[in-house]
Amino acid sequence: MASITSISAPPPPPPQWVLDLNSAPTTKPKTGNFPDPPGYTAPLSAKQSSKSSKAQPTPSRKPPTTAEMDTLKLKKAWELAIAPAKQLPMNAIGMYMTGNSLQIFSIMMVFMLFKTPITAILTMQPTFARFEPGDESKRGSFWLTKIVFIAMNCLALALGIWKVNGMGLLP
Template identity: 40%
Template sequence: MADWSIDYASINPIKKKSNIANPVGFEQGALSNAKAGSKSTRQSTAQETHNDTALKIRRAWDVAWSPAKSIPMNAFMLYMTGNGVQIFSVMITAMLFFQPAKAIMSLQQNFARFESKETATELIVPKLVFLGLHILTMLLGVYKVNAMGLLPTTTSDWLAFLPHKQVLEYVAL
């Protein structure tokens, strides 16, 4: 026989296998834990419920902060479209109003998978963060509409008999 081969016939099955190491990831008490009494099962169920609650809250916070990831991209798109009134800038600005409005309307559906008896009160703050970030996106759209000159801010915008405000000087920053 070769030096690297093992003769399985020479291994005594009755002899204790203390010289053979356990494989990686093997837990010695795994089989005994599976056969444990109902008392330990109840304790582990309570601990799993607590872990599930913590996991649900963590995932709810992930959903709550997800609108913050799109705010820098939306701001960059607004910057790149300029302050002129073109179809592309109007479409981007309309997107800043309609998408957050749809997300706000589906607030309960977004957080429904995290709702339970334990998490009912803990989901209020993530919902408010989600709502606030979408309102911030809408405020970005209001800023863009104002920068394009489409937001009526003077009395002459509302009344036809008043003359429009004359701009005497422009400053480029």
Template identity: 55%
Template sequence: MSSPLPPPPPPQWVVAMNSPMARPSKAASSIPDPPGFSSSRGGKQREKQQQQPAAMKRGETDDLKMKKAWEIAIAPSKQLPMNGIMMYMSGNSLQIFSIMMVFMLFKGPIQGLINTNAAFAKYETPTTRGRLIAVKAVYVLMQLLLLALGIWKVNGMGLLPTTRSDWLAWESERQPLERAYFAFR
């Protein structure tokens, strides 16, 4: 029996892909570093970061968290025009499409109201706790506006008991302004 032949060497492109590229020297490059970049592997950047007080970093982080919390609080207001147009265009008749639209219009704000604290939990720190109260209040207000839009739609569909019925016994009976008398010949 003969011994197996060794495998042929890999093509040149495979060798080039698997080997790291040689970096050009700084002197050979005529392109300057971008602003804020240091080519000395972070040595100068670490020194600058250590010089900044930790409280300043924490304050900047809290400001960013508050910005993001305000974005979340105002997000439901961006849905108001879209939902209003959709409710108007779906009509007031009782059809599966309009019923599903109203269901979705109520489902979102109710879930949002239930999960208010969970929505802002990741932005709450001891320093932002007091400022988040106003953010949460705006968020709740926006969710209530969406619920009001749903109530408007349900009323337009005739599903709210706004006219006299037997179970609304406290409402007085309405008297007609004119009486119709039929004459028989």
């Protein structure tokens, strides 16, 4: 019997994009009169980067003063205080979309509408503790952020009461 031997052809060469990915990137010469954007640094080769790192240490940013930190903390506290008001339109649309009938989805939505502001008010001290200013003069405005936080959560509770009234559960 004659055996059939198969002669396999060499595999085809890989496509050009595979060759481009496997090769080292080529640096393109800078053409045109456009300056580099602010903050852009051209990539350095390994030799150049080791030489420049030994020659010049990177400048470090100076730490902020306590007044700047207190101002930043107060801004973040105000963002946190107003955050419940940003959720009110979304919650109102959700309450409108669930309808006034007693269904599991609408009951769960109302439950979450009551649970979220109550837990936020009860955990207000740990929430605002990291934003406590070190300067005594900023304490008055810090208390005002807490009052606004409570007021915004009370608005969310009022939305829940409106929804429960619409469902016919309030006498």
